[in-house]
Amino acid sequence: MRKEYELQTDVLATIVAAAPVTPKHTDLLTTFAARTDYRGARHVKTRDEFGERPARILDADDREIAPDYRAWIDAELDKHGGSARAVWTAHKDAGYRLTEIQPVLHYFVHDRGEAQENFVQIEVWEEQEFVERELFPREEHWGLPNVDELRRGAPGMLVEHIERRTLGTPRYRLEQVIDMQQFIAIGNAAYEARRRADGDRRWMETNSTTGEQRVVTARELTPGYDQVRWESRRFFEDWAASSPGRAGERACLRWAFNTSDYTDPKGVRYMSFVPQWGHTRKIAELKNTGKLDVYSLYGKLTQLDERVGYRFAWYFYGLHGNLVKSGQMERVLEAAEAGLIVLPEHDYRVLRAWHEAPYGF
Known part of the structure; x- marks a missing residue:
């Protein structure tokens, strides 16, 4: 169908x-x-x-x-x-x-x-x-x-x-x-419906000291539960808010999207995609960066930007996860907050939001 x-x-x-x-x-x-x-x-x-x-x-x-x-x-x-x-x-x-x-x-x-x-x-x-x-x-x-x-x-x-x-x-x-656009709208609605249903699930919580019990929902047990957003939607939101989107780059000309749409036997629908980079130049994975100082690490990330042709590309490659790792992204954020490197404010906000609610593919 x-x-x-x-x-x-x-x-x-x-x-x-x-x-x-x-x-x-x-x-x-x-x-x-x-x-x-x-x-x-x-x-x-x-x-x-x-x-x-x-x-x-x-x-x-x-x-x-x-x-x-x-x-x-x-x-x-x-x-x-x-x-x-x-x-x-x-x-x-x-x-x-x-x-x-x-x-x-x-x-x-x-x-x-x-x-x-x-x-x-x-x-x-x-x-x-x-x-x-x-x-x-x-x-x-x-x-x-x-x-x-x-x-x-x-x-x-x-x-x-x-x-x-x-x-x-x-x-x-x-x-x-x-x-x-339809895929994102339908997938986001399915995601939010599933989150609401999961958040309303009730659990019996027992106080280990007093033995007192109370009924709580998953939402009450998870701070910020309702602020979590669907990964596939966030990809495009982050692109629009950061350097590539602000410079007029179109995500669909830089990435292809391997989509998935599955409904389980209980009728719960799961939609997602995995972004696939569109670059054709050979780009090596950033390996063995743990001993590099943050300036050298950030230099390698900006070299990746230069090779693929747009700023802040390393962030989206980090979301994909094969060439750039989450630990490298965390180091850049720490360095930016320590004043060791300078990120554009809009890129810093996107990176900071990712740190607070990590996601990837």
Whole structure:
């Protein structure tokens, strides 16, 4: 079922699929400009860490045996009583080959301006089909794939490998289109509803000295309970309030957002995202800074700003957590409050608020 903030349509999926894959996605961006509402779409990030997945089955002469591997293997297992060995016995001498898809995920953004979260994020797979191995091992000396391995298309390494060949040209496939302003509004409402419900939970508190008991709520036991804000909303608020937002930088052109939306069996909804930086230059993690004086540490953080192209970037990289650590952020705050380094007041306020109510991704 399509979520309230999703904007993809069958027509848009067809338009994306018809665009040829070209360097820097020039044809796809032209297609967005000419045939959709996303005339200002820009490419932000590519993620290429995904593994291959099974696609089709071919014979030794590249004739298609089945267009969908998973549907075929499910049918074969049903036909042979769920026995992996029986399926292997039936096809081990056929020389069938498994084609696979190598996927790469691209993030595009259509920025509508004004509020930092007022943009549309378009996620598009680029997929290249290839073949490099037979489907079944020819011998059983070293064991046979089990049912789970067959369903996953991962029968192990003991199959006949052939020289890897690409099949056809890469193609695009639309994954999802997210109205991020809607995502934030709905996610924040879900978060606040969950916080209210959790805050109203009642507990029995017992005085360890007198033995007196009283009923208290989680809200009463947690100072500042109602001031806690949703992390995903805070990211954009912090961006707007600090140097990048004040300088006109748009968060959606610097970051992509890996969103999540889950409703548990009790009907409680959890929405979030993990920001993914959009820089393409190699940037090393800040390691072994414990022995550095704070001036040297802050110098390394400002070097990160210079490499990615905007001030106070290190704070948002610290929220992400892979390149900058929370302890390094704390040291900068301590140094600023001691007068050892100077932060712009608006950045200091954001950093101070994070210290008082830490969050990250």
